Structures are given as structure tokens and as C-alpha cells.
Amino acid sequence: MHKLYLKIGVIFIIAVFMSGCAVNRATATLDPTADLAGIKSIYVTKLAADGRGINLLITKKLTDMGYQASTGISVDIPQNANVVVTYEDRWMWDITMYMLELTVTIREPKTEFPLASGNSFHTSLTRKSPEEMVDEVINNIFSKGKRNE
Amino acid sequence: MNNNKLFAFITVLICISSGLIGCSSPASKDGIVAHDILNIKHHPNTVLVKAQGGSETGAMDSSNISNKDFAQAIEESIIESKLFTRVIHGEGSDYLLNVTIVSMSKPMFGASFTVSMEAAWSLSDAASKEAVLRKSIKSSHTVTMGQALIGTTRLRLAVEGAARKNIQLGLEAISELQLK
Numbered sequence: 001m002h003k004l005y006l007k008i009g010v011i012f013i014i015a016v017f018m019s020g021c022a023v024n025r026a027t028a029t030l031d032p033t034a035d036l037a038g039i040k041s042i043y044v045t046k047l048a049a050d051g052r053g054i055n056l057l058i059t060k061k062l063t064d065m066g067y068q069a070s071t072g073i074s075v076d077i078p079q080n081a082n083v084v085v086t087y088e089d090r091w092m093w094d095i096t097m098y099m100l101e102l103t104v105t106i107r108e109p110k111t112e113f114p115l116a117s118g119n120s121f122h123t124s125l126t127r128k129s130p131e132e133m134v135d136e137v138i139n140n141i142f143s144k145g146k147r148n149e
Numbered sequence: 150m151n152n153n154k155l156f157a158f159i160t161v162l163i164c165i166s167s168g169l170i171g172c173s174s175p176a177s178k179d180g181i182v183a184h185d186i187l188n189i190k191h192h193p194n195t196v197l198v199k200a201q202g203g204s205e206t207g208a209m210d211s212s213n214i215s216n217k218d219f220a221q222a223i224e225e226s227i228i229e230s231k232l233f234t235r236v237i238h239g240e241g242s243d244y245l246l247n248v249t250i251v252s253m254s255k256p257m258f259g260a261s262f263t264v265s266m267e268a269a270w271s272l273s274d275a276a277s278k279e280a281v282l283r284k285s286i287k288s289s290h291t292v293t294m295g296q297a298l299i300g301t302t303r304l305r306l307a308v309e310g311a312a313r314k315n316i317q318l319g320l321e322a323i324s325e326l327q328l329k
Binding site: 032112 | 204247285
């Protein structure tokens with residue numbers, strides 16, 4: 001009888017983990033009143049709870065794209081920043097930790113109005129590295145901006 | 150029933166039930182409509198409503214709001230509150246209202262589910278394209294286990310509640326404007 005319970009337990013655990021399956025989502029939005037074309041200087045606000053340096057990955061990506069990008073805490077926003085970038089990352093564990101979801105928002109510095117945002121969601125079977133997640137989200141946001149020019 | 154048959158039977162049951170763990174129902178339009186918005190101004194203008202940032206709810210996904218349902222819920226809330234004289238579909242409106250779901254934080258576990266939501270509300274003059282409102286609106290809603298025992302229902306109700314409050318706050322912000 002013990003073996004029976006053991007078998008049921010193992011199958012249950014496998015089935016529960018299998019139910020996670022693969023969910024992939026990558027979206028970007030741009031407010032119709034927003035214009036990303038004139039952006040030169042970008043400030044990435046570090047999320048207080050971020051211990052993985054996602055702000056640095058975003059800043060590097062923006063710098064590689066040709067923007068003047070810097071990062072720091074929310075009270076140090078430079079006067080010349082055209083926009084501020086905020087982000088939210090969610091992580092899950094499946095054998096190892098992986099980034100489940102990343103949302104990046106481009107905001108007006110004074111009002112914090114969200115001009116554009118992007119979100120990528122990839123579950124374990126189709127997981128991406130944090131660098132790939134940042135690439136995907138930022139590329140989607142700015143290609144959305146270009147399409148609307 | 151011998152052990153093998155019992156084992157097969159329980160295995161099938163577990164597979165079916167575990168498959169259902171990931172299943173969830175999408176937020177319904179009717180649950181998002183903001184009713185009874187008090188002290189709202191009635192603008193003598195027409196409006197076109199667009200929603201973005203929402204997503205369909207997949208079989209293995211958590212409860213989401215589709216753009217279509219979100220836009221319809223905003224439209225119905227406008228009609229019910231009489232904030233604008235008419236909601237227009239297509240060309241010819243006085244104003245364009247765009248609402249973007251920027252983020253929606255949903256819990257995965259817990260007895261009480263609190264969903265937090267941020268949406269970008271912008272209202273612009275349809276002719277001049279000039280923005281008359283640009284506002285980030287944040288809302289949240291908590292549903293306890295006492296209100297809904299099943300986790301997926303609890304999450305759906307929390308999502309609907311957060312969206313409903315967001316619509317209410319958005320329409321109240323528009324109500325404060327002096328429109329031409």
C-alpha cells in the first residue's frame with residue numbers, strides 16, 4: 001500500500017509541474033499622445049527591491065541603442081532626462097531561478113505618466129535570460145514607437 | 150477493484166485535476182463596469198474609447214482582461230454615468246479616450262488576493278490631437294477566501310475589482326476637466 005501512495009505522489013508532483021506548460025507573451029503599447037522620437041536622455045530608476053541589477057541591463061541596452069542613459073534611485077533624476085524608465089521583474093523557481101516576467105515603462109519625468117510600456121512573459125520551458133528579456137521588451141517598445149511615427 | 154485499477158483511476162483523476170490547476174477564467178466585462186459613480190459632470194461632447202495593454206486569458210494563464218472587454222466596460226460606465234453624451238465607434242467623435250493597462254500585479258498564492266493595477270488614461274481632442282488629460286491611475290482590490298473559496302474565482306474577482314476601481318477613478322478625473 002505504501003508503494004501505491006508513493007506512485008500516486010510522484011505522478012501528482014509531475015502533473016502539477018507539467019501544468020505550468022509554456023506560456024509566451026511579448027507586448028508593447030504606446031499612448032497616442034506620446035512621441036518617442038525626440039528622446040535623447042533616459043534615466044532608469046532602480047527598483048528598490050532589485051538585487052539582481054536589472055536596472056544596469058536596461059541602462060546598457062539603452063546605451064547600446066545610442067541613448068544617453070544613466071541609472072540610480074528615484075530622487076536623483078537628472079534635470080536633462082527626457083524620460084524616466086521604471087520596471088518590474090518577477091522570478092520563479094523551476095530547478096533554477098528564472099525571470100518569469102518583465103514590465104518596462106517609459107514615463108514623463110514630472111508627472112510619471114506612462115508614455116509607453118512593454119511586457120514579456122515566458123514560463124519555464126521557454127525561459128529567457130534576463131539580458132534576452134530586457135532586449136525583447138525594449139526592442140518591442142521602441143519598434144512600436146517607430147511604427148507610430 | 151484491485152490495486153492496479155485503483156491506481157489507474159486515481160492517476161486519471163489527478164491528471165485531470167492538476168490540469169485544472171492552471172486553468173482560469175478571464176475577467177468578465179460585466180464585472181468591470183463601474184456603476185453608481187456619484188457627483189459626475191456631464192460633458193456635452195462625444196467620445197471614442199480605445200483600450201490597450203490587456204491580454205486574452207490562456208488555458209494555463211492567470212485571469213486577464215482583454216482589450217475588447219476593457220473598452221466595452223469603459224464605454225458602458227460612460228453611458229451609465231452620462232459623462233459624455235454619446236460613445237462613438239469610428240470617426241466623428243469630439244474626443245479620443247485611450248486607456249492603457251500598464252501593469253497588473255497578481256498574487257500566485259494566499260488566502261486573500263490583492264490585485265494592483267496601473268493604467269494610463271489620456272484624453273485628446275479628436276480634431277487638434279491636443280491632449281487634455283494625461284494621468285496615471287493606480288487602483289487595487291482585495292478578495293478574501295470568505296468571499297470566494299476557489300482560488301481562480303478569487304483572483305478573477307480581484308482583477309475585476311481593481312479594473313472597476315480604475316475605471317471609476319479615471320472617469321472621475323475626466324469629470325473634473327473643463328471641456329470645450
